[in-house]
Amino acid sequence: MAKYDVKEVEKKILRFWDKEKVYRTDFKKCGFSIDTPPPTVSGKMHIGHAFSYAQQDFIARYRRMKEGVFYPFGTDDNGLPTERLVERLKKVRSKDMSRADFIKLCLKTLKEITPDFIQDWKDIGVSCDYDVIYSTIDDNSRKISQESFIELYNSGIAYKKEFPTLWCPECQTAIAQAELEDKERGSLFSTLKFEIVSSGSKDPEGRVASSESKDSEGRKDLLIATTRPELLGACVAVFVNPKDKRYKKYVGKRARVPIFGQEVPIVEDESAEIDKGTGVLMICSYGDKFDVDAINRHDLEPRMILGKDGKISVEGYEGLKIKEARKKILDDLRNNGLIDGQKEINHVTNVHDKCGTDVEFISTEQWFVKVLDKKKELIKQGKKINWNPKFMYKRYENWVNGLEWDWSISRDRHFGVPIPVWNCGCGEVVVAKVSELPVDPLQVKKKCGKCKKDMKGESKVLDTWMTSSMTPKIASSLVDGKVKVPYSLRPQAHDIIRTWAFYTIIKSMYHEKKIPWEDVVISGVVTLGKEKMSKSKGNSIDPRKVIDEYGADALRFWAAGSKLGGDLDYQEQDLVAGKKLLNKLVNASRFVFMNLEDWDGKKPARLEKIDSLFLDRVDELVEVCSESFEKYEYSQAKLEVERFFFKMFADNYLEIVKKRVYTGKGLKKKSAQYALYSGLLVILKLFAPIVPFVCEEIYLEHFKKSSKSKGLEKDKSIHVSKWPESGKVGKSEEFDLFLDVLSRVRQEKTNAKKAMNSEIKLTLSKKDLGGIGEMVEDLKDVVNAVEVSGGKFGVGFV
Numbered sequence: 042m043a044k045y046d047v048k049e050v051e052k053k054i055l056r057f058w059d060k061e062k063v064y065r066t067d068f069k070k071c072g073f074s075i076d077t078p079p080p081t082v083s084g085k086m087h088i089g090h091a092f093s094y095a096q097q098d099f100i101a102r103y104r105r106m107k108e109g110v111f112y113p114f115g116t117d118d119n120g121l122p123t124e125r126l127v128e129r130l131k132k133v134r135s136k137d138m139s140r141a142d143f144i145k146l147c148l149k150t151l152k153e154i155t156p157d158f159i160q161d162w163k164d165i166g167v168s169c170d171y172d173v174i175y176s177t178i179d180d181n182s183r184k185i186s187q188e189s190f191i192e193l194y195n196s197g198i199a200y201k202k203e204f205p206t207l208w209c210p211e212c213q214t215a216i217a218q219a220e221l222e223d224k225e226r227g228s229l230f231s232t233l234k235f236e237i238v239s240s241g242s243k244d245p246e247g248r249v250a251s252s253e254s255k256d257s258e259g260r261k262d263l264l265i266a267t268t269r270p271e272l273l274g275a276c277v278a279v280f281v282n283p284k285d286k287r288y289k290k291y292v293g294k295r296a297r298v299p300i301f302g303q304e305v306p307i308v309e310d311e312s313a314e315i316d317k318g319t320g321v322l323m324i325c326s327y328g329d330k331f332d333v334d335a336i337n338r339h340d341l342e343p344r345m346i347l348g349k350d351g352k353i354s355v356e357g358y359e360g361l362k363i364k365e366a367r368k369k370i371l372d373d374l375r376n377n378g379l380i381d382g383q384k385e386i387n388h389v390t391n392v393h394d395k396c397g398t399d400v401e402f403i404s405t406e407q408w409f410v411k412v413l414d415k416k417k418e419l420i421k422q423g424k425k426i427n428w429n430p431k432f433m434y435k436r437y438e439n440w441v442n443g444l445e446w447d448w449s450i451s452r453d454r455h456f457g458v459p460i461p462v463w464n465c466g467c468g469e470v471v472v473a474k475v476s477e478l479p480v481d482p483l484q485v486k487k488k489c490g491k492c493k494k495d496m497k498g499e500s501k502v503l504d505t506w507m508t509s510s511m512t513p514k515i516a517s518s519l520v521d522g523k524v525k526v527p528y529s530l531r532p533q534a535h536d537i538i539r540t541w542a543f544y545t546i547i548k549s550m551y552h553e554k555k556i557p558w559e560d561v562v563i564s565g566v567v568t569l570g571k572e573k574m575s576k577s578k579g580n581s582i583d584p585r586k587v588i589d590e591y592g593a594d595a596l597r598f599w600a601a602g603s604k605l606g607g608d609l610d611y612q613e614q615d616l617v618a619g620k621k622l623l624n625k626l627v628n629a630s631r632f633v634f635m636n637l638e639d640w641d642g643k644k645p646a647r648l649e650k651i652d653s654l655f656l657d658r659v660d661e662l663v664e665v666c667s668e669s670f671e672k673y674e675y676s677q678a679k680l681e682v683e684r685f686f687f688k689m690f691a692d693n694y695l696e697i698v699k700k701r702v703y704t705g706k707g708l709k710k711k712s713a714q715y716a717l718y719s720g721l722l723v724i725l726k727l728f729a730p731i732v733p734f735v736c737e738e739i740y741l742e743h744f745k746k747s748s749k750s751k752g753l754e755k756d757k758s759i760h761v762s763k764w765p766e767s768g769k770v771g772k773s774e775e776f777d778l779f780l781d782v783l784s785r786v787r788q789e790k791t792n793a794k795k796a797m798n799s800e801i802k803l804t805l806s807k808k809d810l811g812g813i814g815e816m817v818e819d820l821k822d823v824v825n826a827v828e829v830s831g832g833k834f835g836v837g838f839v
Contacts, residue, residue, distance in 0.1 A: 045627040047592035047620070051734045055163060057741070063758045064105070064112070064168045066520070072108035074528040075101055076513050076558055077169060078541070079115030079177060082151060083122035086161035089534075091584040092609065093564035095600035097532035098167050099675040100562065102730035104529075105168070106764040107670075111524045113516040114169035116158065118151050119178040120505030121212060121395050124456045126150075135455045136213075140483060140500070143455040151176070165584065165593045166733045168760065173519050177508045178458070182515050183479035186508040187461045189548060190450075191472050193410055194462075198551060199450065201470075203406045205326070205333045205343075206449055207391075210351025210363070211398035214453040215407045217504060218446055219540040222394045225387055231270055232319060232381040233374060234262040235279065235296040238304060263288075263296050263307070264381050266318030268388065270374065271366040272325040274301045274346045274355035277336060280310040280322040287320065299379040300370065301355065308339060327402030329391075330445060349403055349453075363399075408451035408460060408501065412547060416441050422546050425556045429673045430606040433535060433563040440539045448547070450504045457502030465489040465496045510544035513557050531558040535565065535606065562673050565608040573608075582611055594732040595619030601679040601731050622683065623735045626728070629691055630739045633717045636702040640714040642753050649701075649709055651819045652716035654776040655694050657768075658685075659720050664767035666727045675730065682727040690724060693780060700822040722754075723765045733760060778812045779820065786824045789836040802837040803829045 058064065075097070080090060104110040124135050127143075127150045135143045155176070163171070175182055193199035206215045263279065276298045281288040288307070295304040305324075312331060313322040324335050326343035336343055346355040353359065353366040361369060374380050391400050412419070419441045428434035451460060459481045461473035469491050473480050482498030489496050508515075517524045526549055533541055542561060549557035566573050569582070587596050598619030603609035648656070662685050669678035698713040705713065722744060729736040740759035745752075756762040782805065790797055803826040805813065810831050813820055817829055827839055 045624050045735075047594070047623065047734075048589070050738050051164075051588075051593055054734045054737050057737070058168075058758070059163075059171075061757055062172070063760055064170050065172060066111050066170045067109050067761075068111075068520070068523050070109035071111050071524075073104040073530070074111040074524045075104075075113075076516065076528045076531045076545075077113055077115060078533050079117040079175070079509065079512065080158075080162070081122050082116050082118040082155060082158050083126050085158070086165075086584055088567050088582045088584050088587075088611065090161075091165050091587075091596055092567050092600045093532070093534055094162060094167050095165060095597045096564050096605070096675065097562065098165075098597075099601060099730045100530065100532070100670070100673060102168055102733060102760060103670040103675075103764065105760060106726065106729070106762060111173075111516075111520070112169050113173040113175070113519065114159070114162070114167075114171055115175040115177065115512060115516070116155060117177045117505070117509055118155070119182075119457050119502075119508060120452075121214070121454060123147060123151070123178075124454060127456075130154075138455070140455045141481075144481075147456045148178070151178070161585070164588060166597060168733070173516065175515050175519060177505065177515075178456075180479050181518060182508055182511070183458045185511050185515050185518060186458045186503060187473065187478045187480065188475055189511055189552065190503065190507065191461060191475065193551060194472055196551075198411050199408060200411070201406060201408050203404060204409075205402040205404045206407050207446075208349065208401050208403035208405065209393040209396065209398055210349070210401060211396045212393060212454075213349055215403075215405060215449050215451060216393055216400065217449045217506070217540075218444065219440075219506070219543065220394050221391045221400065222397075223389045224392045224397065225389050226399075227385060227387055228268045229371070229383055230266055230268055230318075230386045231371065231374070231383045232264050232266045233270065233273075233299055234379045234381055235265055235299060235321075237261040237263055237291055237307075238295050238297050261291075262381075263291065263321055264319045265321045265323050267323055268386070269325070269328055269367070270370045271353060271358075271363055272323075272328050272346070273298050273370065274303075274353070274358070275325040275327075275344045276301070276303070276305055276323055277326055277341045277344055278305050278324040278339065279307045280313040280324060280335065281307060282311060282313040282315050282320060283309040285313070285315050285320050300373055300377065303344070310335065310339070327404075329402065333402055343404065345404055347401055347403060349405070351401065363401075405453075407449055409447040410450050410547070412448050413444060413446070415547075415550070416444065418550065419543075419546060422550050422556055426546075426558065427560045429560060429562045430604070433538065433561070433606060436535065436538050437542060440543060448504075448544070450507050451501040452504055453500075454502055457505060458508050459483070460499045460501050460503055462499040463487045463496035464499065465492060465494060467492040467494070469496070471496060506540055506544045509541055510548040512545070513549070514552075526553050526558070527556050528558040529560060531561045533561070533563060535563045538563070560673075563606045565603060565606050568608050568610045570610070587616065591616040591620050592623065592734070594623055594734045598622060598679075598732055601676055604676050605673055619732070622686075623732065625687070625691060626725075626732075626735055626739065629686075629695065630721060630725075630743055632695065633721050634743045637714055637718060640711060640718070643711075644715050645708050645711040647708060647712070648716065649712040649816075649819070650775075650814070651697060651779065651816045652712045654773050654779075655689075655697075655716055656719060657773060658689060658776065659723050660768045661772065662727065663723060663765045667764070667767065670730070678727070679731050682724060682731075686724050686728070690720060693783065694720070697783075697819055697823045701819070718753075725759060726762065726765050729759050775812055775814070775816070778809060779816055782809060782813065782820065783823060785834065786836055793836075793838065795838060798825050800839040801826050802839060804832045804835040804837070805829060806834060807831050809834070 101110055101112045127147050128134055190199055209216055279296045291307050292309050294307050296307055297304050325332055326336055327333050346353055348354055351362055353361050358366045393400055420438055423437045461480050463471045463482050469489050487496045513526050513528050545557045549555055595616045599615040602615055665681050666678040701709055701713045725736045725739055736759050744754045821829055
């Protein structure tokens with residue numbers, strides 16, 4: 042018997058699916074729609090992609106067989122990851138090129154690499170309609186994204202403001218709250234001496250011209266502990282807690298900042314924690330979000346010393362990057378006796394999720410979308426959606442409740458969707474007309490309607506989530522609006538609940554006044570041992586190598602091993618088990634069709650009882666698997682059909698009917714042939730969403746093409762065939778009894794160290810013999826009994 046060649050079969054099946062357009066959307070029966078996550082074009086597929094996309098594909102394939110599905114494909118290729126990829130591939134820096142030239146290079150590079158990138162998804166069997174494909178940087182997506190901005194701007198929801206903005210010095214762009222990650226870092230906690238002064242005039246830079254630095258008791262120092270001495274030059278106030286009796290006498294006085302010399306007020310504020318450090322808080326512009334809030338609440342004048350490039354601009358430290366300035370300032374403080382104490386600590390800092398750089402707050406002019414005043418409504422919208430698993434909703438709710446700023450939607454980058462706005466020095470702002478979209482305002486000149494001067498095109502681009510949050514509308518636009526929100530399903534990873542899910546809900550609320558989808562399914566992550574798998578940790582597995590060795594079906598079989606939202610450990614033994622299943626399916630199918638040569642393809646007028654009871658069990662399996670898929674519990678469906686195939690079908694039923702299909706005649710043989718054909722077809726259909734390649738191969742080679750099937754199956758692919766329906770037949774005790782007797786006989790043969798085909802004389806209790814009834818001949822066949830008689834259970838060897 043020829044060995045099942047996974048690589049050759051999967052290549053052949055991929056060509057077949059592509060040629061026959063098996064996954065083209067059939068809108069006549071399409072009852073389910075999926076807002077497919079567009080993978081970021083930043084390299085090759087990683088194991089996390091294979092894991093999560095396989096899981097959503099299980100659902101898509103089930104729905105296609107059940108009711109038809111709209112399952113588009115997109116690529117997310119605007120924004121920083123693409124910039125980084127192009128810079129790496131082409132050995133350039135975007136900042137060294139004009140925006141127009143860099144965009145042209147990006148688009149050219151994407152055209153070169155995208156086909157191979159998409160092929161990775163095809164290779165793992167993702168059954169999208171690849172005729173309905175979009176890119177988040179193509180003309181249509183840019184138009185829809187810019188139109189969204191214009192609508193929000195005209196509604197007063199999008200606005201521009203000079204504000205301390207989250208800023209990445211490495212990427213040199215504003216970022217949103219959702220792009221922050223917490224990272225624990227080691228740091229030096231230094232307690233510094235601030236001199237208390239009672240009076241003094243200040244020069245324009247805030248330095249003391251003359252002051253009384255000593256009272257009758259001599260010099261008084263206020264000790265303040267900080268991890269950020271590089272921001273001393275930006276210090277604008279000192280806070281003490283109103284309940285802290287230690288510092289009551291200093292409230293209303295001023296403190297002189299060490300080294301830099303500016304005097305700052307000592308103010309009572311509850312944000313100073315009595316038991317943290319010395320209980321005194323240094324307020325700088327801007328150390329963190331609390332500084333932003335404090336400066337606004339007390340109407341303090343900011344002192345900006347940090348540039349967009351992450352360099353200090355204060356005298357004596359000009360041009361130094363943050364860490365360099367920190368070291369030099371600490372050295373100067375130490376040399377001047379202004380450090381009271383130091384200790385090493387670990388603390389959590391906010392970093393940019395794209396590059397891992399510590400973020401800063403820089404006062405810049407940026408564009409925002411209002412969300413803070415919509416928290417209650419956003420929570421209400423979230424509750425309308427069915428979250429799977431249910432606990433994932435809490436992550437969404439916690440994120441909404443924890444919002445502290447409006448959504449920062451502008452980015453200081455080259456590659457992205459341009460903000461369609463022109464500004465004039467006279468204050469006039471013009472947004473593009475919808476008929477002009479998509480448009481790059483740097484490439485289109487406009488005259489101001491008021492002062493008649495040339496206007497300046499907006500150089501900023503939109504946050505990539507401003508476009509990705511429009512994926513339901515983008516996909517629908519490709520099919521002339523045949524699919525509308527709410528979509529049936531949004532599949533995605535849990536780490537982008539705060540971004541993709543959240544922002545899509547916002548946009549749908551503003552534009553459609555609806556939820557974007559009825560259901561959300563959230564995938565977990567891949568682990569290796571106890572660690573999350575990632576390229577940065579050096580413990581990543583290349584899915585292409587896995588496919589090359591084990592096949593895509595085996596990889597998908599592994600991915601089906603975890604529940605929604607659950608993490609899954611990568612273990613090679615799961616792939617070995619997957620490959621074993623494929624071989625077993627192929628061999629079992631070959632056995633079945635070897636014994637259908639003389640079958641007329643018709644259901645006999647009467648089925649043998651054992652065949653009828655077996656098909657009842659097949660019906661039960663259909664019901665269980667269908668219910669599991671309906672609840673997105675694909676792992677349970679996989680478990681049930683796998684168990685049934687190995688235990689019920691291969692180990693038992695095939696053995697039970699083997700003699701009848703080999704040597705039987707007439708209706709008895711036809712009954713077994715019909716049950717084998719019908720049972721195997723249902724098993725394949727239930728397996729098809731999980732291991733689609735092998736099921737398609739068996740379907741095409743046996744059920745579709747083989748003369749032994751008499752061409753009974755008319756569907757061109759098993760994946761567009763009808764999902765089996767359950768007759769919901771009750772469980773039969775007679776079938777359980779039959780299997781129990783068979784198991785006991787096998788055990789007796791094993792105990793006696795006899796071959797399974799050893800002839801025996803079988804004795805059954807009167808009750809068991811009556812229960813077996815007309816199935817006694819099948820029992821004799823499978824256990825090789827020369828006779829079956831009544832009495833106490835026993836196995837006699839002939």
